Amino acid sequence: MSKKTGNGVRPQGVRPLLKRFLRNRGLTPVVLAFLLFSTVAHADVSIESSVSRARLGIGEELTYDIIVTNAQGRISKPNFTQIEGFSSYSQGQSQEISIVNGQSSSRSIFSYVLIANSEGKKMIGSFQVNIGGKDYAVPPVEVEVVRSPAGAQPSGPVYSPPPRALPGREVRNEDIFVKAWLDKDQVYVNEPATLTYTVYTRLSATYKGFDKEPATTGFWVEDFPPEMTAKKTEQFIGGQRYVVADVRKLALFPTQAGVFTIDPGTLSTVVEVRQQNDFDSFFSYNIFGRRGGSFPPAFVSQVFSKSLSTEPVTVTVKALPETGRPESFSGAVGEYAIESSIDKRHLEAGDPVTFRVRVSGRGNINTVQTPPPAAMEDFRIYDSASSANVRKERLVVEGEKTTETVLVPRKPGTYTIPPLEFSFFDPKTESYRELLTSEHKLDVRPGRAEDEEAPQGAPGALLPAEKQDVILMGRDVRYLKTVSGGPVDGAPVHRRGAYWLLNALWLAAWAGFAFAASRRAAENGDISGLRYRRSHRLARRHLKKAAEYLKKGDHDAFYAETSRSVYGYFADKLNLSAQDVSAERVEALAGDRAEPQLTSEIRDLFHALSFGRFASVDKNEERMQQVYEQADRAITRFEKVKIK
Amino acid sequence: MRHLVLLFGLLAATATLADNSTAFVEGGARYQAGDFKGAAALYESLVDAGLGTADVHYNLGNVYFRLGLEGKALAAYERALRVRPRDADALWNRELLKSVLADRIESRPPGWLVWLEAVSIDELARVFSAALCLCALLAVGGYFKPGARAWRPLRTVALLLLLAAAALFAGKWSQVKDPRAVVIEKEVTARYGPSVRESRAFVLHEGALARVTDQTDEWYRLMLPGRQSGWVPKNSTELV
Numbered sequence: 019m020s021k022k023t024g025n026g027v028r029p030q031g032v033r034p035l036l037k038r039f040l041r042n043r044g045l046t047p048v049v050l051a052f053l054l055f056s057t058v059a060h061a062d063v064s065i066e067s068s069v070s071r072a073r074l075g076i077g078e079e080l081t082y083d084i085i086v087t088n089a090q091g092r093i094s095k096p097n098f099t100q101i102e103g104f105s106s107y108s109q110g111q112s113q114e115i116s117i118v119n120g121q122s123s124s125r126s127i128f129s130y131v132l133i134a135n136s137e138g139k140k141m142i143g144s145f146q147v148n149i150g151g152k153d154y155a156v157p158p159v160e161v162e163v164v165r166s167p168a169g170a171q172p173s174g175p176v177y178s179p180p181p182r183a184l185p186g187r188e189v190r191n192e193d194i195f196v197k198a199w200l201d202k203d204q205v206y207v208n209e210p211a212t213l214t215y216t217v218y219t220r221l222s223a224t225y226k227g228f229d230k231e232p233a234t235t236g237f238w239v240e241d242f243p244p245e246m247t248a249k250k251t252e253q254f255i256g257g258q259r260y261v262v263a264d265v266r267k268l269a270l271f272p273t274q275a276g277v278f279t280i281d282p283g284t285l286s287t288v289v290e291v292r293q294q295n296d297f298d299s300f301f302s303y304n305i306f307g308r309r310g311g312s313f314p315p316a317f318v319s320q321v322f323s324k325s326l327s328t329e330p331v332t333v334t335v336k337a338l339p340e341t342g343r344p345e346s347f348s349g350a351v352g353e354y355a356i357e358s359s360i361d362k363r364h365l366e367a368g369d370p371v372t373f374r375v376r377v378s379g380r381g382n383i384n385t386v387q388t389p390p391p392a393a394m395e396d397f398r399i400y401d402s403a404s405s406a407n408v409r410k411e412r413l414v415v416e417g418e419k420t421t422e423t424v425l426v427p428r429k430p431g432t433y434t435i436p437p438l439e440f441s442f443f444d445p446k447t448e449s450y451r452e453l454l455t456s457e458h459k460l461d462v463r464p465g466r467a468e469d470e471e472a473p474q475g476a477p478g479a480l481l482p483a484e485k486q487d488v489i490l491m492g493r494d495v496r497y498l499k500t501v502s503g504g505p506v507d508g509a510p511v512h513r514r515g516a517y518w519l520l521n522a523l524w525l526a527a528w529a530g531f532a533f534a535a536s537r538r539a540a541e542n543g544d545i546s547g548l549r550y551r552r553s554h555r556l557a558r559r560h561l562k563k564a565a566e567y568l569k570k571g572d573h574d575a576f577y578a579e580t581s582r583s584v585y586g587y588f589a590d591k592l593n594l595s596a597q598d599v600s601a602e603r604v605e606a607l608a609g610d611r612a613e614p615q616l617t618s619e620i621r622d623l624f625h626a627l628s629f630g631r632f633a634s635v636d637k638n639e640e641r642m643q644q645v646y647e648q649a650d651r652a653i654t655r656f657e658k659v660k661i662k
Numbered sequence: 663m664r665h666l667v668l669l670f671g672l673l674a675a676t677a678t679l680a681d682n683s684t685a686f687v688e689g690g691a692r693y694q695a696g697d698f699k700g701a702a703a704l705y706e707s708l709v710d711a712g713l714g715t716a717d718v719h720y721n722l723g724n725v726y727f728r729l730g731l732e733g734k735a736l737a738a739y740e741r742a743l744r745v746r747p748r749d750a751d752a753l754w755n756r757e758l759l760k761s762v763l764a765d766r767i768e769s770r771p772p773g774w775l776v777w778l779e780a781v782s783i784d785e786l787a788r789v790f791s792a793a794l795c796l797c798a799l800l801a802v803g804g805y806f807k808p809g810a811r812a813w814r815p816l817r818t819v820a821l822l823l824l825l826a827a828a829a830l831f832a833g834k835w836s837q838v839k840d841p842r843a844v845v846i847e848k849e850v851t852a853r854y855g856p857s858v859r860e861s862r863a864f865v866l867h868e869g870a871l872a873r874v875t876d877q878t879d880e881w882y883r884l885m886l887p888g889r890q891s892g893w894v895p896k897n898s899t900e901l902v
Binding site for chain 2: 493494495496497498499500501502503504505506507508510511512517520521524525527528529530531532534535538539
């Protein structure tokens with residue numbers, strides 16, 4: 019943007035110096051003139067180009083410099099043209115001149131900021147620079163643009179030039195300003211006032227959002243969608259042409275009466291300043307009288323961040339009038355319609371029917387309360403669903419709210435759902451309005467479940483009262499205890515030594531007395547009990563051994579073992595010695611507690627055993643098997659006989 | 663004359679009862695008057711004096727709840743239920759309180775152990791001791807009257823009772839052996855170690871109840887039912 023083409027310095031009397039003029043608006047005309055009249059020492063011209071980075075992601079920026087060294091004569095700006103895949107902005111020009119021992123050298127640097135738009139390998143250049151009337155080529159540079167690098171945010175709109183660290187005074191407040199205004203000075207509670215932010219600009223500007231959001235305490239805020247608001251018009255103010263745009267609209271619903279001052283906050287904009295408006299350009303074009311082909315294209319421009327703030331706005335909120343306020347009024351302000359519907363007219367007792375109430379219209383629909391359904395004795399009533407749908411397309415807040423209630427009739431009959439009252443305050447007419455929904459008839463047939471529940475009594479009999487569940491009104495903690503008692507929350511019982519000591523005492527008593535009892539039983543010769551208890555187990559053990567001998571075919575051992583089992587068993591069971599056991603004794607002692615069949619079987623068994631043992635002639639295996647089974651059966655059956 | 667003695671005895675009994683419950687009754691009056699802080703101070707003094715019955719803790723829970731101290735309220739209800747685990751009021755209030763807490767921590771034990779929630783460890787300790795006592799008495803009976811036929815089934819029943827009581831006691835003991843702590847700050851960050859330099863594990867909110875499995879001078883290690891554990895500063899929690 020800045021153009022400084024002083025091409026040399028008189029060598030004599032000037033100390034070696036290095037000067038860097040960056041955006042040299044502050045340069046005084048004296049220095050300028052001094053530079054203009056100087057001559058340049060001999061040196062070769064060289065032209066380089068450089069980029070701050072060779073690889074970058076989409077949306078990232080790089081700095082592209084064209085460096086002209088030791089130019090003689092005036093350097094015009096490079097014919098910098100739009101580069102495909104980049105947005106470009108001139109960042110200005112700087113110049114360095116140094117004179118050492120009479121040798122002067124100069125460097126002019128043209129800087130551009132390039133923002134990558136698309137990926138791929140890109141060639142920047144080549145451009146032409148006109149120096150002293152001769153064109154020189156700028157060597158091209160290759161850079162690679164990659165898809166967004168890790169962590170880099172895609173930076174929204176492509177047009178987001180990097181804000182330069184430039185003071186805001188570069189752009190005057192007359193060039194761009196914002197007005198925040200309300201469409202009404204006075205509103206009723208819950209009547210919307212629209213707050214509009216209008217930007218007036220003489221420059222090319224982009225609205226970037228809010229640095230500081232407006233302070234809207236005391237209001238319910240509905241933001242209108244931005245695409246509804248940004249319409250540009252032109253206006254002349256004080257002889258100047260301004261582009262005017264509403265950048266944001268808010269609907270403010272006051273929640274209480276009073277006088278409120280709203281701090282509108284601060285907007286952030288980016289302003290693009292074209293070169294032509296620049297003092298320096300004006301200066302250089304006229305002094306040098308050259309408007310060559312190297313005149314920078316219009317897209318090369320300077321961008322600034324600019325914060326815009328404006329005066330607070332004040333609104334007076336009036337309370338809703340007390341007079342004429344209907345009983346059903348619940349705070350709705352605006353213009354509404356109400357309707358109700360049911361999803362079926364004919365149903366059985368116990369079947370649910372959905373009762374729907376829909377309020378629609380203009381106003382703060384989110385805070386509108388639909389009227390609750392009337393209490394109906396013969397119905398169980400359940401709230402089910404409520405939904406609100408807010409629309410802002412037409413720059414008014416409107417929408418609808420629907421509440422569904424499920425009604426379950428208890429008894430058959432014809433019922434009427436009574437109409438519901440709904441009222442709202444209409445700020446246009448400044449009056450309350452009342453609406454009624456239509457009533458609905460329900461035809462309820464007897465249901466299956468209902469028949470069982472309510473049997474019809476005989477004529478004149480007392481019918482049971484209609485029972486109703488106890489309905490919980492709200493949830494809260496139960497009340498305090500009024501009497502304190504019982505144990506204290508302290509160390510638990512099992513942590514006390516005394517507890518385990520007591521347990522040990524019980525254990526000791528148990529063990530001691532059990533042991534003493536068994537000792538005394540043994541001493542008193544109460545062997546019989548022991549023998550009685552052990553008899554079956556012992557007999558089984560011997561019988562098992564006998565089975566092994568049976569398998570081996572050891573005839574003598576089998577009979578010996580089987581006899582031991584059987585005689586031992588009856589001896590133990592009847593408290594006899596083994597020699598005393600005989601069929602007669604068993605019969606006598608068992609008495610009529612044993613069945614006759616069992617005693618005869620036992621007699622047969624004894625017989626077979628003595629026969630097998632003493633008359634060892636018949637070594638028939640089949641016979642042994644038979645005896646074994648006999649013994650097994652006898653013991654099993656006799657075990658069931660109660661002896662004692 | 664006899665009536666007089668009876669009267670004096672009765673008076674003495676009520677006097678000791680009233681002595682213990684003056685602060686209790688006064689606390690109720692303060693609560694009713696809306697002076698929750700005063701009520702809390704009275705009930706706390708009762709607890710400090712070792713008179714913290716289930717009723718005192720229950721009332722204290724209500725007071726804390728009214729003061730918005732959800733963590734302390736939960737701790738108080740837990741104490742009340744530890745003494746009297748089937749108190750319907752305390753169960754109701756605890757449930758209500760839990761419904762407003764921020765963290766969803768499933769504290770019900772799995773399976774049949776749920777049943778153990780309804781009994782206190784003291785009750786099971788007494789049942790176990792009683793079963794042991796029954797066994798001992800049967801042994802004594804068996805010694806002095808050895809011939810009776812009833813001993814055997816009675817002994818079997820007593821032994822089964824003893825085993826069941828021992829199993830239940832052990833189950834309950836495993837539930838309550840670790841102390842529990844309630845978060846009493848609005849939010850506390852649990853860390854992987856007992857220091858603010860340790861990395862963060864999770865965030866607990868007021869009223870979160872967890873078992874304490876370890877501790878240092880200033881930190882508790884909390885174990886959540888989901889086997890997650892983290893260290894929190896002691897002063898942000900209260901032991902139940």
